[in-house]
Amino acid sequence: MSILRKRMVALLLGLLAMTGEIDAEAGSSRYNADYFTNRPVVTHNGEKLRFYDDLIKDRIVVVSFIYTSCLDLCPLTTARLVEVQRRLAERGGTNISFVSLSVDPERDTPERLNAFADAFDVGSGWTFVTGMPEDMKVINHALGDRSRSLSEHRNEVVLGNDLTGEWARNSTFGDLERLVVDILAMDPEWRRTGRALSDRSMSREAVAGQISEQPGQALYKKLCAGCHTIGAGDRAGPDLLGATNRRDHDWLVSFIRSPDRQRATADPELAALVARFPGVRMPTLGLSDNDATDLVAYVDAVGSALFKEREQEALRNPSHDHGMAQPAAHHDHHDGATDPNSAHDHRDRGRGRARSSHHD
Numbered sequence: 001m002s003i004l005r006k007r008m009v010a011l012l013l014g015l016l017a018m019t020g021e022i023d024a025e026a027g028s029s030r031y032n033a034d035y036f037t038n039r040p041v042v043t044h045n046g047e048k049l050r051f052y053d054d055l056i057k058d059r060i061v062v063v064s065f066i067y068t069s070c071l072d073l074c075p076l077t078t079a080r081l082v083e084v085q086r087r088l089a090e091r092g093g094t095n096i097s098f099v100s101l102s103v104d105p106e107r108d109t110p111e112r113l114n115a116f117a118d119a120f121d122v123g124s125g126w127t128f129v130t131g132m133p134e135d136m137k138v139i140n141h142a143l144g145d146r147s148r149s150l151s152e153h154r155n156e157v158v159l160g161n162d163l164t165g166e167w168a169r170n171s172t173f174g175d176l177e178r179l180v181v182d183i184l185a186m187d188p189e190w191r192r193t194g195r196a197l198s199d200r201s202m203s204r205e206a207v208a209g210q211i212s213e214q215p216g217q218a219l220y221k222k223l224c225a226g227c228h229t230i231g232a233g234d235r236a237g238p239d240l241l242g243a244t245n246r247r248d249h250d251w252l253v254s255f256i257r258s259p260d261r262q263r264a265t266a267d268p269e270l271a272a273l274v275a276r277f278p279g280v281r282m283p284t285l286g287l288s289d290n291d292a293t294d295l296v297a298y299v300d301a302v303g304s305a306l307f308k309e310r311e312q313e314a315l316r317n318p319s320h321d322h323g324m325a326q327p328a329a330h331h332d333h334h335d336g337a338t339d340p341n342s343a344h345d346h347r348d349r350g351r352g353r354a355r356s357s358h359h360d
């Protein structure tokens with residue numbers, strides 16, 4: 001099967017790029033306890049583990065490199081990996097472990113890692129790892145992370161299957177669907193089923209579909225959807241439904257371009273929002289004015305369509321709408337899917353809208 005062959009070659013090339021050396025014999029991988037070490041580490045739950053035996057051995061793993069004070073790309077990497085984990089689960093890829101290694105162990109205490117994991121609402125099977133700086137350095141080095149400054153870690157992930165000894169680098173910034181398939185393909189069982197073929201043609205369709213999408217949509221999916229929804233509740237960041245009604249256009253464009261600068265201004269509304277999401281900050285993504293304008297237009301278009309849909313729904317089914325608009329003293333961030341108005345300022349407006357539809 002030439003596709004499979006190509007895939008194997010790609011994996012081997014990845015491996016080569018990672019270490020400059022290949023051990024082609026199955027079952028005699030050099031990526032063992034000696035290579036990765038059993039140095040002691042601590043998880044985001046405060047559990048003390050041995051690195052190789054407890055986190056790598058006999059597993060398929062997706063390893064990322066993070067530090068919790070990172071303000072640009074690592075939160076985005078994590079957000080995109082959360083989406084990857086979701087998609088893997090949908091495809092039965094639940095045997096895959098996620099390991100996020102701190103590259104800033106001096107500051108990244110288990111508590112901080114725990115808050116970070118919480119902020120992103122990661123699924124089970126995901127371990128954030130810190131430890132003594134010397135130990136973490138050895139472990140990060142074994143996984144190919146040789147960068148010296150913190151800001152050099154960002155979007156790279158390492159995929160590995162300890163059972164087969166296959167290891168490869170990948171990135172979270174390409175097509176996510178492709179990454180999902182690459183991860184699934186670490187499992188020989190999955191490769192044998194041939195589902196890789198159909199999934200890949202699916203992903204090509206998805207890419208073709210993106211081209212005809214609205215401006216801003218592809219960018220939104222890639223850079224924003226990991227942390228935000230429009231009308232389906234809070235994730236690592238707030239639900240953006242109604243954001244374009246609350247805030248004026250120029251504010252949104254400059255916030256999306258440089259959230260750090262906006263946060264530095266005295267803006268009580270933004271300060272309240274920041275307080276509501278303590279574990280993560282909106283990252284500065286280096287977007288142009290045009291990109292940000294497209295993104296605002298997209299968020300606005302989806303939001304308006306949703307409001308319209310809900311108004312119609314309310315007209316058709318007033319009693320159901322009434323239930324949804326029940327006042328709630330406390331808002332649980334995670335039930336936003338059934339409570340579209342969870343963004344604080346939006347609540348009254350949302351109810352006002354729903355009610356006004358009875359007058360129409």
Ligand code: HEC
Nearest residue numbers: 075076223224227236237243259273274277280281282295
């Ligand atoms: C790593 C997670 C993350 C990513 C990625 C992210 N955001 Fe955010 N976003 C947040 C958080 C957290 C906040 C809350 C305010 C803050 O942290 O500055 C926020 C706030 C916002 C707000 C203000 C909402 C309001 O109600 O005032 C807008 C608008 C926004 N983000 C748009 C975007 C867009 C557009 C993108 C994609 C280019 C994006 N965000 C990417 C986490 C994220």
